[in-house]
Amino acid sequence: MTEPQGVALLGSTGSIGTSALRVLARQRDRFRPVALTAHGRQAALAAQVAEWTPAYVGLVQGDAEAPATWGRGPDCLVAAAEHPDVSIVLNAVVGAAGLPATLAALRAGRRVALANKETLVVGGALVTATARAHGGTLVPVDSEHSAILQCLAGRQPHEVRRLLLTASGGPFRQWSADRIAAATVSDALRHPTWQMGSKITIDSATLANKALEVIEAHHLFGIPYDRIEVVVHPQSIIHSYVEFVDGSVLAQLGAPSMELPILFALTWPERIPDSGVPAFDPVALGTLTFEAVRHEAFPMLGMGIAAGRAGGAAPAVYNAANEAAVALFLAGALPFGGIPRVVEGALTALATQPGDTLEALWAADAAARAHVHGQVGRGTA
Numbered sequence: 001m002t003e004p005q006g007v008a009l010l011g012s013t014g015s016i017g018t019s020a021l022r023v024l025a026r027q028r029d030r031f032r033p034v035a036l037t038a039h040g041r042q043a044a045l046a047a048q049v050a051e052w053t054p055a056y057v058g059l060v061q062g063d064a065e066a067p068a069t070w071g072r073g074p075d076c077l078v079a080a081a082e083h084p085d086v087s088i089v090l091n092a093v094v095g096a097a098g099l100p101a102t103l104a105a106l107r108a109g110r111r112v113a114l115a116n117k118e119t120l121v122v123g124g125a126l127v128t129a130t131a132r133a134h135g136g137t138l139v140p141v142d143s144e145h146s147a148i149l150q151c152l153a154g155r156q157p158h159e160v161r162r163l164l165l166t167a168s169g170g171p172f173r174q175w176s177a178d179r180i181a182a183a184t185v186s187d188a189l190r191h192p193t194w195q196m197g198s199k200i201t202i203d204s205a206t207l208a209n210k211a212l213e214v215i216e217a218h219h220l221f222g223i224p225y226d227r228i229e230v231v232v233h234p235q236s237i238i239h240s241y242v243e244f245v246d247g248s249v250l251a252q253l254g255a256p257s258m259e260l261p262i263l264f265a266l267t268w269p270e271r272i273p274d275s276g277v278p279a280f281d282p283v284a285l286g287t288l289t290f291e292a293v294r295h296e297a298f299p300m301l302g303m304g305i306a307a308g309r310a311g312g313a314a315p316a317v318y319n320a321a322n323e324a325a326v327a328l329f330l331a332g333a334l335p336f337g338g339i340p341r342v343v344e345g346a347l348t349a350l351a352t353q354p355g356d357t358l359e360a361l362w363a364a365d366a367a368a369r370a371h372v373h374g375q376v377g378r379g380t381a
Ligand code: NAD
Pocket: 010, 011, 012, 013, 014, 015, 016, 017, 037, 038, 039, 040, 041, 060, 074, 077, 091, 092, 093, 094, 095, 097, 115, 116, 117, 118, 141, 142, 143, 194, 195, 196, 197, 198, 199, 200, 258
């Protein structure tokens, strides 16, 4: 019997983090969490540490009572990713804050099971080049990208005509644009099919999440933007499609649970038995339906894809402005309809900044956050 592989779980207290620990609890022969990190939920992290006794623990914002042996500050993510006992880094941090750890893990030649899609939105070209240069591997956790990876198995790039990402449409799928603009925080947090952290739940309500995912798919699979499309599928059973050049279309299906894509990102290209995923019952799942995106009601989708196409610093500006806008919305400082307004303002001002180095990308990120706060502070949002 071979030793279990060491996993660094970044963002262990979050929605993906806790789902991942449920998967790891069923797969103790194969995997062992050897590093855990969290942002500020010290008590939740301490409970996980008591259960799993990892070799490394990091807490970005710990108080005086955090054990002295724990890593502190933003650098603890990189320390966890570089820990010698680690062979797979499961990056389940939210936001651009996850990028340095992804780069560190790839530089160390490790597998990155990537939930942190913002990593590829901010630094896509840099991240894929780092993986190539150092032999690191990126495997998606995001359900759409996991579906595409599964459909692409054994195929060559020239055989692919189109990727079709499914979107649930979020809680405002059938709302008018005026009603959406006035949506409250509790309206926006009521996702119809997925239980997730608050930032991605708001992104799913604006459809910014799908723009981030189109950019993520572009970098992961090397497919041009004009061959990546989005279709609304409210039941979230078909996780995405791949259309091939002969017209054949493959899809991957399953109940909306992140545990399967998390496990697959750890075991890819192999599949292993897992008792945690419910048996597929098409009759119980019922009717599957599809709709076109209502772009006029969800401007964040087109704006994000345009930023991806523009390249350079534009996707980093879009991402950072969106992160700042979502935080302001959740804090009650910006109406829902203000999110696309301030992101558009930041893109208009900053999208043509240089984005060819990590330093330039961080400068664009910081400028975009400041621009959003400036618009809200001046009352122009
Ligand atoms: P979450 O808010 O529930 O959890 C985030 C985790 O990251 C927490 O452990 C938190 O402590 C940590 N964290 C937050 N900010 C941090 C920072 N600045 N530095 C270090 N650690 C930080 O979020 P989530 O829903 O689990 O999402 C995590 C990532 O996975 C996001 O990029 C999201 O888009 C992606 N994702 C999530 C789902 C889902 O079902 N939740 C599905 C697909 C992709």
